[in-house]
Amino acid sequence: MTIKYKVIERGQPGVVGGGEKKFYASSASNGELTLEKLTKRIAQNSTVGGADIRAVLYALVEVMQDGLEEGSIVRLGELGSLRVSISSNGEANKEDVTAHSIKNAKTLFTPGKELKTMLTNLTYEKVV
Known part of the structure; x- marks a missing residue:
């Protein structure tokens, strides 16, 4: 399967004004596969x-x-698995870490074996 990509310019994270800018490949989607289409x-x-x-x-x-x-x-079998991950502020003492220290939560997806294999077999095409 061929994944299309575009070239984008990004600055250095955390550097005022962006620092040294470099060019990177970024995947270019070609639409959505909605619940109806699925x-x-x-x-x-x-x-x-x-x-x-x-x-x-x-x-x-x-x-x-x-x-x-x-x-x-x-766990969704061969599809993969989902879990909740949280990030928090760092505190000086163990006792200071409370629910208020938590900044956000997100869902992490870990692909199953077949999806991981698919990712290693992709080819890429640059779009202008």
């Missing part, structure tokens, strides 16, 4: 109807949110 593609490759597929996908999102809120790692 549903249609899955329906074409299975004996399950679109309404049932959509219902299962919406239920999956709800159940995943519940699991993540409980602190569980959500």
Whole structure:
């Protein structure tokens, strides 16, 4: 599979005025694969109807949110796994680290074996 990329210019992080600027490759998306499109593609490759597929996908999102809120790692078989990661302010003493020290939370996705393999087999094409 070919991934298209564009060239962007970036300055040095944390340097006032951007410091020395360099050019980097950045992936260029070619649109979205929406829930509706996913549903249609899955329906074409299975004996399950679109309404049932959509219902299962919406239920999956709800159940995943519940699991993540409980602190569980959500394992999706060969697809990969999701978990919550937090970042916090550094404190001088262990006792000073409280819930107020936490700055934000995000969801981390770790791809499964087949997705990791797919990433190693990509080719790239520069777009202008």
